[in-house]
Amino acid sequence: MSSAHTQRIPQEEIEKQYHYMQEVAALNIQKESESGKKSFAQIRNFGCQMNEHDAEKIHGMLLAMGYETTDKSENAAIVIFNTCCVRENAEEKVFGHLGALKALKRNNPDMIIAVCGCMTEQPTIVDEIKKKYKNVDLVFGTHNLHRMPELLYKCLQDNHRIYETSRTDKEVAEGLPIERASNIKAWVTIMYGCNNYCSYCIVPYVRGHERSRMPEDIIKEIKELEESGIQEITLLGQNVNSYGKDLETPVTFAALLDMICTEADVPRIRFMTSHPKDLSDELIDVMAKHKNICRQLHLPVQSGSSEILKRMNRRYDKEKYLSLVEKVRAKIPDIAFSTDVIVGFPGETEENFTETLYLFEKVRYDMAFTFIYSKRTGTPAATYPDQVPEDVVKDRFERLLATQNNICRELNEACVGKTLDVLVEGISRTSDSHYTGRTDSNKIVNFTSNKDYTGKIIPIKITSAQTWSLEGEVAENMD
Ligand code: SAH
Ligand code: SF4
Numbered sequence: 001m002s003s004a005h006t007q008r009i010p011q012e013e014i015e016k017q018y019h020y021m022q023e024v025a026a027l028n029i030q031k032e033s034e035s036g037k038k039s040f041a042q043i044r045n046f047g048c049q050m051n052e053h054d055a056e057k058i059h060g061m062l063l064a065m066g067y068e069t070t071d072k073s074e075n076a077a078i079v080i081f082n083t084c085c086v087r088e089n090a091e092e093k094v095f096g097h098l099g100a101l102k103a104l105k106r107n108n109p110d111m112i113i114a115v116c117g118c119m120t121e122q123p124t125i126v127d128e129i130k131k132k133y134k135n136v137d138l139v140f141g142t143h144n145l146h147r148m149p150e151l152l153y154k155c156l157q158d159n160h161r162i163y164e165t166s167r168t169d170k171e172v173a174e175g176l177p178i179e180r181a182s183n184i185k186a187w188v189t190i191m192y193g194c195n196n197y198c199s200y201c202i203v204p205y206v207r208g209h210e211r212s213r214m215p216e217d218i219i220k221e222i223k224e225l226e227e228s229g230i231q232e233i234t235l236l237g238q239n240v241n242s243y244g245k246d247l248e249t250p251v252t253f254a255a256l257l258d259m260i261c262t263e264a265d266v267p268r269i270r271f272m273t274s275h276p277k278d279l280s281d282e283l284i285d286v287m288a289k290h291k292n293i294c295r296q297l298h299l300p301v302q303s304g305s306s307e308i309l310k311r312m313n314r315r316y317d318k319e320k321y322l323s324l325v326e327k328v329r330a331k332i333p334d335i336a337f338s339t340d341v342i343v344g345f346p347g348e349t350e351e352n353f354t355e356t357l358y359l360f361e362k363v364r365y366d367m368a369f370t371f372i373y374s375k376r377t378g379t380p381a382a383t384y385p386d387q388v389p390e391d392v393v394k395d396r397f398e399r400l401l402a403t404q405n406n407i408c409r410e411l412n413e414a415c416v417g418k419t420l421d422v423l424v425e426g427i428s429r430t431s432d433s434h435y436t437g438r439t440d441s442n443k444i445v446n447f448t449s450n451k452d453y454t455g456k457i458i459p460i461k462i463t464s465a466q467t468w469s470l471e472g473e474v475a476e477n478m479d
C-alpha cells in the first residue's frame with residue numbers, strides 16, 4: 001500500500017544491494033588474482049556537508065565491494081564524481097575534470113568513470129554528459145545512491161553505459177555501510193531534500209522533497225557513534241526545522257534534539273541548517289537546556305533587505321530575522337551566529353545592499369559564507385529582470401567581505417586572554433608540535449603542545465587572534 005508518509009526503503013532492496021556488493025567484490029578478487037594488482041577507487045567530492053557525508057556512504061560501499069581508495073586517478077579502476085550544482089562554478093569544475101580524464105581513459109579503457117550527486121538530477125546536464133563526455137560510463141542521481149552496487153555491477157558485466165536518475169521520493173535508505181572520514185567528528189543525516197523553493201536555489205529540484213529518517217534510526221546511529229568514542233556530531237538537513245513533519249507519527253526537530261541529548265551522551269552536538277522562517281521557541285529552549293548542544297547557530301539570512309527576501313521567497317523579513325536573533329541571545333547569551341548571504345540577487349539596488357551591510361553590523365556574525373548570486377536555469381529567479389552587472393556585484397561582494405572580516409577580527413580579539421574548551425582534531429600543517437581544534441562556537445584554534453591531545457576536549461588559553469583563527473596554549477592546569 002502506498003502512503004503519504006516517508007517510509008524506509010524495503011529491506012529486500014537493501015539486501016539486494018548487499019548481494020551486488022559481494023558480486024562486485026568477487027569480480028575484484030578474480031581481477032586481482034589475474035593481474036596481481038589491487039583494485040583502487042577514487043572519490044572526487046564537491047559541494048556541501050550533505051555531499052561530504054554521501055561520499056562517506058560511497059566509500060563504505062566501495063570498501064564492501066573490495067576496492068581500496070586512492071587519491072590518484074592514474075591508479076584508479078573507478079573514478080566517482082560526487083557533484084554539486086548550487087552555483088555555476090561548481091558545475092564548471094566537474095566538466096573540467098571530466099574533460100581532463102579523457103586522455104587517461106584512452107590509455108586505460110577499462111577504467112570506469114561515474115558521475116553522481118546533484119548535477120545528475122538535471123536532465124540537461126545528463127544530456128550534455130551523454131553527448132560530450134563519452135568517457136563517462138555510469139550516471140546515477142541523489143535518489144539512487146543506495147543502488148550504486150547494482151548499477152556498478154551491471155556496468156562492469158555488460159560493458160555499456162548506465163544512466164539512472166529515477167526518483168524514489170517518500171523513501172529513505174537505512175542500513176548501508178558508511179566509512180567515516182574522522183573518528184572524532186561525525187555527520188548524521190536527519191532528513192533529505194527541501195520543500196522551500198527559495199527562488200534562486202536549485203537544491204529542491206535536485207534533492208527532491210523533504211524526507212525524514214525515523215527517530216529510532218537516528219538515535220541508533222548516534223548511540224553507535226557514542227560507543228565508538230565520537231566527540232562531536234553534526235545533524236544534517238537542508239532545513240532541520242522541518243524535520244519530522246512527513247513521518248507517520250510527526251516529531252518536531254526540538255523533540256528529536258531533546259531525545260538525542262537525553263538518550264545519548266555525546267560531548268558536542270551541532271546541527272545545520274536552520275531556516276529562520278520556522279525556528280521555534282521550543283528549539284531555543286531545548287538548546288538552552290542541554291549544555292552539550294554547541295553554542296552556535298547557523299542561521300542563513302541571504303539578504304538584509306525585506307524587499308529582496310520577499311522576492312527570494314524566504315518567508316521572513318529583516319525585522320523578524322533581527323528579533324529572532326535577539327530572542328535567541330536573550331536565552332543563550334554566549335551563542336555564536338553564522339550565516340550564508342547572497343550578493344547581487346536580481347534587482348538588488350545599492351540601497352538593498354546597504355541594508356545587508358547594516359544587518360551584518362547589527363548581528364555581528366562569528367562567521368559568514370558570502371556568495372555571489374549565480375543564475376540557475378529552472379529556478380524562478382533565473383527569469384527575473386534586472387540581473388545585476390558583474391562589476392557592481394564584485395564591488396558589493398568586496399565591501400561585504402571587508403565588513404565581515406573586521407567583525408570576525410574584533411570578535412576573535414575579544415577572545416584573547418580567555419580560556420576556551422577546544423576539541424583537538426590533530427596536528428596542524430605547520431609543525432609537529434602545532435595542533436588544531438575548534439571551540440564550542442566553531443572557531444579554529446591553533447596551539448603548541450608537547451603532548452598529543454587529539455580527540456580530547458581541553459582548555460586552551462587564547463594568546464592572539466587572527467581574522468579566521470585563534471592562537472593559544474594549553475591552559476596551565478592541563479600540563
Ligand atoms: N539549505 C540551506 C543551504 C543550502 S545551499 C539553507 O537554506 O540555508 C547553501 C547556500 O548556497 C545557501 O544558503 C545560499 O546562500 C547559497 N546559494 C544557493 N543558491 C545560490 C545561487 N543560485 N547563487 C548563489 N548562492 C546560492
Ligand atoms: Fe535552497 Fe532555500 Fe532549500 Fe536552503 S531552504 S536548500 S536555500 S531552497
Ligand code: F3S
Nearest residue numbers: 047048084085086118
Ligand atoms: Fe549540496 Fe551542492 Fe547539492 S550545496 S545539496 S551538493 S547542489
